[in-house]
Amino acid sequence: MINPARQLYLNMDIDALQEDKQAPSTGLLAPRKMVSNVSQDAVNKPAYRVAQHMKQLRKQREMLKNGN
């Protein structure tokens, strides 16, 4: 039986995942709304959400590796 797990994992290019950038909101008139550079289309994709979760877990893993 073929195991697709390896291919699926390697296809998840988490490092190239776009991140939301927060707009600097220092002044009173500064926009308060988050300006997202990620299209709504991408956010709605299930694979994108899986990748976001994976990124969080990988961060935790790297923190463990580095002894933080």
Added chain:
Amino acid sequence: MAIEEQNPLLDAPIPGMSLTHELGARPWQSPAQFTTVDETINFYMDRMATEEYMEQAIEVMEMGVPVTTIANTMQMAGVMEGKHSIDVGMLVIPLIMEMLMLIAENAGIEYDDGLSDDKPTKTSDARLDMIRREMKERIDDVEEQEPEVETEPTAEEPKGLMARRA
């Protein structure tokens, strides 16, 4: 020259075997319990965060079973139990793998992620045999350690014709 096949064709399901049961009798033939990726992620995360699961996962990874194999088996079990569909399972596999690797690193064990190219993606029969043997030995050890329950000697029932019976 005859080519020896590792998996004989006769082991495969017979055509139409899936129709030998009433439609809907199997869990995977009815609508899945979790229809979205988010629900499925929550299901697996809750399940994998338990102490019991972590202990079992660490044990299996310590035995040398690749993370890819465990993740695939888990999602297949989810499909068979009717928890989610196959396509949702495919999407969730990388996340299960990441979680398993986090568990392994948290426990400080050496594990095989199954991602290297040179290693076969299929767990060899020899390895599975070894695991089976190890598990059997452990079960035998536990059984040996269990104290034997002392049975009280029962008084023999009188067999004579004139004997009194209770």
